[in-house]
Amino acid sequence: MCRKHRENGVNWIMGKVMKPGVNIKGTKGGLLFLLDESRPFSAVLSELKYKLENGSNLWEGPDTRVLIKLGRRQITRDEEKEMRRLFSSHKNLIIHSIETSNGRPYLVDDRGIQILTGTVRSGQVLEHRGDLLLLGDVNPGGTVRSTGSIYVLGALRGLAHAGGEGDEEAIIAASSLYPTQLRIAGVVSRPPDEWGESGVTGMNFAYLVNGQIAVDKMHQLTRIRPEIEWKENRFRS
Structure with missing residues (x-):
């Protein structure tokens, strides 16, 4: 059985020290x-x-500017308030900025994933701010655009554009992924010919890697986009 304890603020497992969850470095501008x-x-x-x-x-000492880097994580307003409260016990530590490593806003959209139901037919355009879960199909000639990720619980046979304001971490997922075109942030991909009726099967998702759109099976999502798992857990009641 794995034994874990905490000593002097450090986590230990089976006698081995874990990687610190908080690293502090001095810079010319502060901490x-x-x-x-x-x-x-x-x-x-x-x-x-x-x-x-x-x-x-x-x-202790003079006023010091603090820069906080969250990695690819986004946090809620309540989490931000709690973090700021911890720093407030030291009046000289002044939070100058909070940043993510991928350019996304550090605050998550408190509305969570918006759920819509219906079919996007040929000639129709569905636009949304934030992450979108569509319970229905996107027919050929139909378009779905979102500033966040797009999840289609149905067949995606039209055009889908996720990360419309430059979010390169956004994904496009569908139960049946046969799009006429995919776009993520500023990258456009037309699916290969083998994406026909006998091509991609099962639930898949598209994502950006090395400036190109790639497609993988849904069970690989938490490995490729681990930050999405945190977001989904945060919205769970």
Whole structure:
């Protein structure tokens, strides 16, 4: 059985130290806080709290600008408030900016995934801000555009454009993926001929890698886009 304990603010498993969830580096402009995107944010906040409470000599002094980098993670407003509350115990630590590594806004859309039902027929255009879950089909000649990711619980046979405002982490997923065209951020891909009726089967998703659109099976989603799993967990009631 895996044994885990915490000592001096550090997690240990079977006698081996884990990678810190919070790394702090000094820069010319102040302090850089690097928060591990692979840990539950509650665990990261717990480690941050420990380090802020147990480094009194380090935190004393003149006003210091703080830059927080979240990796690819987005956080909710409540999570942001809790993080800012931890820093507020040291009046000289002034949060200057909070950033993600992929250029996305650091705050997640509090509305979560918008669910719509219906069929997008030829000549129709469905536009949405944020992530979209469509319960229905997109027929040939139909178009779906979103600033976030697009999930189609049905057949996608028309055009789909995800990440419409430059979000390169957005994906396009469908139960049956036979699009006439896919777009993610500024990248356009026309599917190969083998994507015909006998081509891609099962639920698949498209994503950007090395500036090109790739397609993979849905069970690979959490490996390729681990930050999406965090987002889905956050919206779960």
